[in-house]
Amino acid sequence: MRNGQTPSDRLEGFISKIEDFHRLMNFLEAIHKQTYSTDSASDRGTLHYYRNLTNARGAKGKVKNAYRDYKMLYNAVLDAICSLIFLKESGMNDLEGDFLFPDDFPNFSSRDKIMWFNDLIRPMIQKYFFDSKTDIFDNTREIVSDQTHPENYWISNLQDGRFKCHHCDKTYAQAGSLQVHEKKIHQVDIPKPRKKKYVPEDELYDYILSVFKLVILHKNLDTAVDMADGPRSVRSASYELPLYNKTNKTKYLIGSIHLAALTKEGTLPCELRETLIANRFVNLQGGRSNNLALDEYVELLNRDSKIV
Structure with missing residues (x-):
């Protein structure tokens, strides 16, 4: 408008x-x-x-x-x-x-x-x-509560609405662009952690509790x-x-x-x-x-x- x-x-x-x-x-x-x-x-x-x-x-x-x-x-x-x-x-x-x-x-x-x-x-x-x-x-709670979690690496250098590279002065509007830059230029590759597979002891009990x-x-x-x-x-x-x-x-x-x-x-x-x-x-x-x-x-x- x-x-x-x-x-x-x-x-x-x-x-x-x-x-x-x-x-x-x-x-x-x-x-x-x-x-x-x-x-x-x-x-x-x-x-x-x-x-x-x-x-x-x-x-x-x-x-x-x-x-x-x-x-x-x-x-x-x-x-x-x-x-x-x-x-x-x-x-x-x-x-x-x-x-x-x-x-x-x-x-x-x-x-x-x-x-x-x-x-x-x-x-x-x-x-x-x-x-x-x-x-x-x-x-979700594990990622939010742990600042050292790999998922949080890419947003840890957020400054004035832009994501700053951890190795040079370049900044990006999107975290995905930063990820591509660091992987291509600085050979940074942080693998995503595997999700913990929850094996319920009682599926019906877990369902009712949810x-x-x-x-x-x-x-x-x-x-x-x-x-x-x-x-x-x-x-x-x-x-x-x-x-x-x-x-x-x-x-x-x-x-x-x-x-x-x-x-x-x-x-x-x-x-x-x-x-x-x-x-x-x-x-x-x-x-x-x-x-x-x-x-x-x-x-x-x-x-x-x-x-x-």
Whole structure:
């Protein structure tokens, strides 16, 4: 828009952002790519098996055409996994068993009850979400956390947006060009490390645990929208980013990096940053947890205007 005659025509000061309803839809679509297959109807424990078992007929075709049906299916499976983890960690065999509360639990205040329950649940989340070795992002995390990793060699000399040669003064706009230069001129050849081949002990257990981790992240963003929790919503982009990368959702990968940069890295002045974080929701009916993402509200207006 640089040829515009006025600042508004040139979009000066325009701050773009990815909105939350479309993030939710694309995030679930990425989860669907990783965890759902129509060929697994007879494989007990898979999403498609439970789709047929619960007769969730609406969950079919593309996620974007049946988002709420797929979300209900995934949330139902997540609830079941959470219940199973709770039973296992509490030493109970079924939902009919007696759970041992503290003797004075009825006298606890509402706040104390919540704190007691959170203290009970926290070790379970730590064990199954954070400490579990089943992780589809192991290779990514290894590269990001290790500055000496061979993958990081080519970007280690990034200066002013250009990649500088490790052996001369030449600079390049692309890391790939630097790699060609050093290989041809300086005979530098750094072989890519072999990816560690993970051999699961129990494929079904690993699959269920992956579903648990991914859907609980989607649920986190979904409830952040319901509660108009802007900070939690923008933080979620950092957790979504690796899955967008793994499922080739480049637009939302870039959008997540952009949103994180605008809200975390001091790219925007404080007032604009706070506006970007907070101005993401609308509440049409009042009350708690009745918020809509702004882009979902626009979709509703589009639908209604077309009907009219």
